[in-house]
Amino acid sequence: MKKRGETTAEDILQTAKALRWEIGGNIHEKLVEAIYTDAARIADRTVTREGVRPRFDLDHSIDHLVTSRIWGFPILLLLFTLVFWITISGANVPSRIIASFLIDTIYPVLSDGAANIGLPWWLSGLLIDGMYLATAWVFSVMLPPMAIFFPLFTLLEDFGYLPRVAFNLDNIFKKCGAHGKQALSMMMGFGCNAAGVIATRIIDSPRERLIAIITNNFALCNGRWPTQILIATIFIGTLVPTHLAGLISALSVVSIALLGVLLTFIVSWFLSKTWLKGEVSTFSLELPPYRPPRILQTIYTSIIDRTIFVLWRAVIFALPAGAVIWLSTNIHVGGLSIAQHLINFLDPIGLLLGLNGVILLAYIVAIPANEIVIPTVLMLTVMVAGLQGVGAGAGVMFELESAIGTLDILNAGGWTLLTAVNLMLFSLIHNPCSTTIYTIYKETGSWKWTIVATLLPLGLGFTTIYLVAQIWRAVAFVL
Amino acid sequence: MTSEAHKSHSPVCDSCPVHHAANLLKLGVNMTDWDFVVALAGNPNTGKSTVFNALTGLRQHTGNWPGKTVTRAEGGFDYGGHRYKLVDLPGTYSLLATTMDEEIARNFILFGQPDVMVVVVDATRLERNLNLVLQVLEITDRVVICLNLMDEARRHGLQIDHRRLARDLGVPVVPTIARYGEGLDQLLQVIADIATGFSVSKPHRIQHLTPALQRAVSQLTAQIESHYPRLPNARWVALRLLDGDQRIAQAIQRGELSTLSSVTEDQPVIDRSQ
Numbered sequence: 001m002k003k004r005g006e007t008t009a010e011d012i013l014q015t016a017k018a019l020r021w022e023i024g025g026n027i028h029e030k031l032v033e034a035i036y037t038d039a040a041r042i043a044d045r046t047v048t049r050e051g052v053r054p055r056f057d058l059d060h061s062i063d064h065l066v067t068s069r070i071w072g073f074p075i076l077l078l079l080f081t082l083v084f085w086i087t088i089s090g091a092n093v094p095s096r097i098i099a100s101f102l103i104d105t106i107y108p109v110l111s112d113g114a115a116n117i118g119l120p121w122w123l124s125g126l127l128i129d130g131m132y133l134a135t136a137w138v139f140s141v142m143l144p145p146m147a148i149f150f151p152l153f154t155l156l157e158d159f160g161y162l163p164r165v166a167f168n169l170d171n172i173f174k175k176c177g178a179h180g181k182q183a184l185s186m187m188m189g190f191g192c193n194a195a196g197v198i199a200t201r202i203i204d205s206p207r208e209r210l211i212a213i214i215t216n217n218f219a220l221c222n223g224r225w226p227t228q229i230l231i232a233t234i235f236i237g238t239l240v241p242t243h244l245a246g247l248i249s250a251l252s253v254v255s256i257a258l259l260g261v262l263l264t265f266i267v268s269w270f271l272s273k274t275w276l277k278g279e280v281s282t283f284s285l286e287l288p289p290y291r292p293p294r295i296l297q298t299i300y301t302s303i304i305d306r307t308i309f310v311l312w313r314a315v316i317f318a319l320p321a322g323a324v325i326w327l328s329t330n331i332h333v334g335g336l337s338i339a340q341h342l343i344n345f346l347d348p349i350g351l352l353l354g355l356n357g358v359i360l361l362a363y364i365v366a367i368p369a370n371e372i373v374i375p376t377v378l379m380l381t382v383m384v385a386g387l388q389g390v391g392a393g394a395g396v397m398f399e400l401e402s403a404i405g406t407l408d409i410l411n412a413g414g415w416t417l418l419t420a421v422n423l424m425l426f427s428l429i430h431n432p433c434s435t436t437i438y439t440i441y442k443e444t445g446s447w448k449w450t451i452v453a454t455l456l457p458l459g460l461g462f463t464t465i466y467l468v469a470q471i472w473r474a475v476a477f478v479l
Numbered sequence: 480m481t482s483e484a485h486k487s488h489s490p491v492c493d494s495c496p497v498h499h500a501a502n503l504l505k506l507g508v509n510m511t512d513w514d515f516v517v518a519l520a521g522n523p524n525t526g527k528s529t530v531f532n533a534l535t536g537l538r539q540h541t542g543n544w545p546g547k548t549v550t551r552a553e554g555g556f557d558y559g560g561h562r563y564k565l566v567d568l569p570g571t572y573s574l575l576a577t578t579m580d581e582e583i584a585r586n587f588i589l590f591g592q593p594d595v596m597v598v599v600v601d602a603t604r605l606e607r608n609l610n611l612v613l614q615v616l617e618i619t620d621r622v623v624i625c626l627n628l629m630d631e632a633r634r635h636g637l638q639i640d641h642r643r644l645a646r647d648l649g650v651p652v653v654p655t656i657a658r659y660g661e662g663l664d665q666l667l668q669v670i671a672d673i674a675t676g677f678s679v680s681k682p683h684r685i686q687h688l689t690p691a692l693q694r695a696v697s698q699l700t701a702q703i704e705s706h707y708p709r710l711p712n713a714r715w716v717a718l719r720l721l722d723g724d725q726r727i728a729q730a731i732q733r734g735e736l737s738t739l740s741s742v743t744e745d746q747p748v749i750d751r752s753q
Contacts, residue, residue, distance in 0.1 A: 009731045012702055016720035016728075019695040028722050030689055032575070037687040039609035046644040047605050049637055204578055 072168045094144040102136035134322025154302040158293035177272025179208035189219030193436040214453045217432045218260040223370035235420035354422040354469025381413035422465040429461035499592040513564040515674040521599030523570035529657040574614040602632035616682040617715040624652040649682040
């Protein structure tokens with residue numbers, strides 16, 4: 001059979017290659033155009049519309065608006081501000097309820113129980129004050145926002161808005177040498193970077209997928225929103241009159257998030273020009289019809305698939321972190337706790353960077369989950385500043401009821417506006433949490449890229465806050 | 480391998496299955512207990528899963544495509560004394576193989592050679608959905624169009640001349656409302672007619688190519704046909720090669736295409752196993 005005729009398989013490929021050169025231009029586009037023309041002709045002949053056609057016109061006008069050059073981005077910004085606002089304000093109450101249940105109700109029961117059965121103080125401290133409280137904290141801070149953000153995000157996806165976002169951002173990402181679908185994984189990263197890294201599976205080309213994975217960390221995740229909001233409220237909000245405080249602190253948080261988006265573009269561009277050179281792959285993005293989202297189903301699946309999945313990983317990492325915090329504040333070497341030694345060691349570096357030793361140590365302890373940065377910072381500050389009557393003792397994580405009380409503690413710890421600004425910047429630009437690092441390793445299967453994805457943002461963060469600190473001090477000196 | 484491929488390929492009659500059992504096995508479909516294999520394609524959000532569930536009922540299970548993380552549902556049904564295996568392909572807008580889903584669907588249609596291809600189409604989005612239909616029609620002519628969501632189309636004041644559509648596409652078109660089971664009996668009948676070779680289609684081919692592209696396609700098609708005289712979709716292969724499709728070029732180099740064949744009277748198949 002194969003001997004028949006003179007043509008061989010190689011001939012066919014050769015002819016195809018020659019013809020491709022001969023035709024020139026974008027054959028793919030011409031082919032797609034031919035298919036679309038045929039489809040339009042046939043559809044035109046067979047479909048007749050009677051009377052008014054509200055749905056078709058509605059879809060068209062929505063598309064016209066949300067993908068327009070002028071309105072596309074403002075609408076995008078507005079919608080996501082709305083989603084974040086609902087997430088942040090909606091998560092407050094359930095967070096407090098869960099926290100009061102796990103910390104005010106369960107925690108004393110556990111402590112008393114441990115005392116009753118005669119557990120040694122160090123064991124009950126390690127297990128209950130350390131591991132249990134760290135996990136309780138992660139639950140109360142992470143679960144409510146994720147349970148609100150993920151369903152909202154999935155609803156937008158279900159409704160058909162997200163493909164339009166990708167459509168809007170496609171051009172910028174393409175100019176940066178990345179894939180347009182990176183817009184979608186970045187959006188997901190705003191909820192959780194680990195979920196964002198998993199979401200990059202929608203990108204087929206390994207090169208572009210790596211860019212999306214490495215830069216996903218610049219999308220401010222749920223674990224970092226509370227830090228941003230708290231610091232912006234107590235340091236930046238108090239700079240302006242009370243009636244503007246809310247707006248100004250909200251805007252400063254939004255600008256940090258936008259800076260993250262900008263960094264995503266810059267780093268993507270840098271990577272595609274250096275280590276990850278290559279062609280940008282094109283994809284035809286069909287804008288699917290708008291559909292009324294199936295709300296209950298969406299809530300169910302997004303909670304099962306995303307929320308529980310991400311939460312479980314966070315808990316796995318919070319348990320040892322709690323133990324480390326407790327141990328470092330309760331083991332004493334030469335009269336000082338290990339935490340105190342570390343703070344003393346880190347203080348010069350921290351001050352040079354416009355931060356302090358407490359923050360750096362908190363970030364080291366909080367590698368497992370960004371959520372525990374603020375409680376760790378407060379706890380360590382109380383200990384260093386030697387404040388009496390606040391907090392619950394060495395190594396016990398707590399949250400203060402009022403923001404002003406927090407401000408007093410931080411002022412006592414030697415904080416300035418520069419410390420606050422740099423903490424916000426560093427919270428955006430530092431290594432991913434260990435859950436995300438682990439996910440990156442699972443997804444890329446490569447230690448090399450995992451290390452790049454970890455150290456690149458860390459280096460960038462140190463550089464940024466160092467420069468900000470130097471400029472800040474120079475300006476302050478001149479003034 | 481080749482002899483096995485040919486053994487499964489002994490269509491001495493028109494009503495015998497045409498599917499490629501050896502390739503299907505590689506694609507994860509075991510045809511031991513089944514007479515025909517029917518594949519279900521369509522854009523996302525067309526009610527494809529509803530059609531799948533309505534046809535298979537509880538006789539279904541899900542797994543993964545071999546070596547891929549994409550889930551696949553397959554099931555079965557009996558109709559007119561034959562046992563049909565139904566495979567749900569990933570929902571795609573196109574078969575140009577730019578995504579993993581598209582590649583899976585495309586490879587199944589090309590290499591698995593299903594006896595019947597059911598393309599589920601959203602009646603309210605006919606134009607967009609036809610893009611996929613036209614691409615399927617380039618690969619195989621054993622196609623049924625399941626024109627679904629007819630109730631929504633009516634609600635939006637759309638009238639669809641499905642007879643005209645069938646004439647233009649050259650394949651049967653069955654209007655359905657899968658959610659309420661409407662039109663599924665007729666769909667089963669048409670599937671059986673195509674599977675058993677009772678009805679033969681003359682599908683539409685993509686027309687509006689530029690003259691230069693048209694000339695190139697003709698030249699390349701002629702060459703492919705002379706090398707693979709039994710290949711049912713030489714023109715489509717030519718189009719894919721001109722588009723620079725690496726997977727198809729690879730299939731040619733590895734000789735995968737020579738195991739595929741069409742069943743028409745003027746090209747009788749010699750059964751080597753006998």
